[in-house]
Amino acid sequence: MSVPRDLPSLLDALDPEATQVGRHLWLMALLDWVRGDRQSVETSISRVQLFLDIVEERPVLRERVQAWWQALLGTIDGTTLLADHGFAQRPAFLSEFFSRLLRKILPATPQTRDASELFSLLFPHAFDAEWLALLDEATAQRLARLLALPTGATPTPWQQTLEEAITYCVSQIRAIGFAPELRLRMSAAAHEERPFHALVADFEAVCRALHQSPRDEAALATTVQHFKERLDACRHAAASVYAHLDEHGISVDMVFRLRQLRARALRVRELLDCLLTTTPAFSAAQLLGRLVLVGQQSRSLRALIASNSSLLAAKVTDRSAETGEHYITRNRAEYRDMLHKAAGGGAVMSLTTLLKFALGALGLSAFWGGLAAGMNYALSFLLIQLLHWTVATKQPAMTAPAMAAKLKDLEEPGAVAQFVDEVTHLMRSQVAAVVGNLALVAPCVLLLSATWWKLTGHTPINAAQAQYVLHSLTLLGPTLLFAAFTGVLLFVSSLIAGAAENWFVLHRLESALRYNPRITAALGPARAQRWATFLRTNISGLAANISLGLMLGLIPAFAAFFGLGLEVRHVTLSTGQVAAAGMALGTGVLALPAFWLCVLALPLTGLLNVAVSFYFAFQLALRAHNVSGVNRRRIYAAIRGRLRRAPRSFFWPPTDTTAETPAAPPDEPPGKAPTEEPDHRG
DSSP, rough: OOOOOOOOHHHHOOOOOOOOHHHHHHHHHHHHHHHSSSSOOOHHHHHHHHHHHHHHHHHHHHHHHHHHHHHHTTTHHHHHHHHHHTTTTSSSSSHHHHHHHHHHHOOSSSOOOHHHHHHHOOSSHHHHHHHHHHHOHHHHHHHHHHHHOOOOOOHHHHHHHHHHHHHHHHHHHHHHHOHHHHHHHHHHHHHOOHHHHHHHHHHHHHHHHHOSSSSOOHHHHHHHHHHHHHHHHHHHHHHHHHHHHHOOOOOHHHHHHHHHHHHHHHHHHHHHHHHHHHHHHHHHHHHHHHHHHHHHHHHHHHHHHHHHHHHHHHHHHHHHHHHHHHTTSSSHHHHHHHHHHHHHHHHHHHHHHHHHHHHHHTTOOHHHHHHHHHHOOOHHHHHHHHOOOGGGSSSSHHHHHHHHHGGGGGTTTTHHHHHHHHHHHHHHHHHHHHHHHHHHHHHEEEEEEEHHHHHHHHHHOOHHHHHHHHHHHOOOTTTTHHHHHHHHHHHHHHHHHHHHHHHHHHHHHHHHHHHHHHHHEEEOOHHHHHOOOOOOOOHHHHHHHHHHHHHHHHHHHHHHHTTTOOOOOHHHHHHHHHHHHHHHHHHGGGOOOHHHHHHHHHHHHOOOOOOOHHHHHHHHHHHHHOOOOHHHHHHHHHHHHHHHHGGGTTOOOOSOOOGGGGOOTTTTTTTTOOOOOOTTTT
């Protein structure tokens, strides 16, 4: 159906007798003409005024517009627009996610009775909210007079729609508030106050006072105030659930429902203001402008994920920050302890390296080979965890949230110097871990390979396999790209670790293991207690190690299936492989350029493993904790100053650790107020 796009043709095409879809298409075309090229709000408002001027000057046209408008209202339900527009159509996070995804993929149709769906087609751009918000009161009143239905009834159809929408929203708020999973987590004070029980009755009192003739303004004001207080009490009762979630685990679905309740409470206040205002036309235009923005937000997958997962991200990063503190050394004793733990981890990884070659020799298919390799990595990481040793590259994803937490109080006196201290602690801790890993993994691989050669007469890998290792790990190939990708996997494993621990706590599995009669009967009370304590303490590490191992093994297999040729490059494993290749090729390997290109690639591989993992974890922690306004110039200047004055502190702890705090940089006098710089990264 073709619809003209210029105003004279649009007015000529106006037909009150048109079909439902014809009316909707005509209105869409009219609004397209109003917004024009979306470059000037003033132009759009002037076009609205031009439309009103022409219609008001032509009585016949005015009658056609009013008849058309009455026909339009007879086929759509405005209550759904006011009460539901912008709210989730599904009661759970995942359901709403896939619903939004489908709405993005599938086209909408103007052949609908749903006013909310039609509204999204009529106002598809954020620009519409701008010109609606800037409509002056006189223009809004002219529109209201033009579109007013020829009835003298009180309340008006607009007021009836507002009341119905508020009633619907109140019912939804009560339904969410009475949900068992939320009600059982509310505070004791919220249970005693019982705000959700009388919410409907309070609004009915507002309606009675509003329709009373003659109207008692004082009584109306009292009932309205009482209803608003009740609405606020419902919001506070729902907010008390957050304290329980913070202590006992975050549920994205519960956070989603709490946000829906809060948004509906705010919508009720907006609708109530429109119902009670003395300028209904102007308030209606403002409300429609806000609904446009809400509709834009309700179609965003990114906004859905960000708003409902922020608490989970904060919980994950808080746990990672607590764990990360254990990986930061601050004195020589802790530094030496880190070296010892990392050396133990390197020794275990030497066995992992040789087992990798042994599994590769079995000639398994891609999937089973990847699964076997992943299990090899996962079991090695678990052994290192249970022996309280460490793998260097797993630290950054844990230490980054601990560093981000230090930025919260950056404006406190001496905070920048303290943060630089933490940077030096972290840097040398990571150096100690990498050195400890690499210092033992290569000698252990050589020792085990020599032992195997003595027992069997040949090295664990042959010369052809050794040449392939040197070819695949060379600096001239995609090694550095694969190393950066491995850093991403290290970060993802830390997310899985935090989410697994949150899930464990949320579902109260520790308590179930301790007290469930069937479990205690099978294990015995004492053993059940030990298992519960062990899992509560180690669930995060178990999830991180198992997920990382499986990802390192399986992702290259899946990537090969799609022809991507994606591999992983872990610095400790790569070092062990280069050592095994050197043993297979003998001392002559020292004369091969390919060998030295692999050796040069190893520190860069470690740097990318660490840096990429740390970067993503640090950024997540900053967003989860809403850390903003960080004065990067001051931090960078302080770090540069420390590098100039004490470069050794980044690699080896000084004798007196209290002497690490440097004076303020020369270009930043002590006590100078920070100068905020905008964050251009977006």
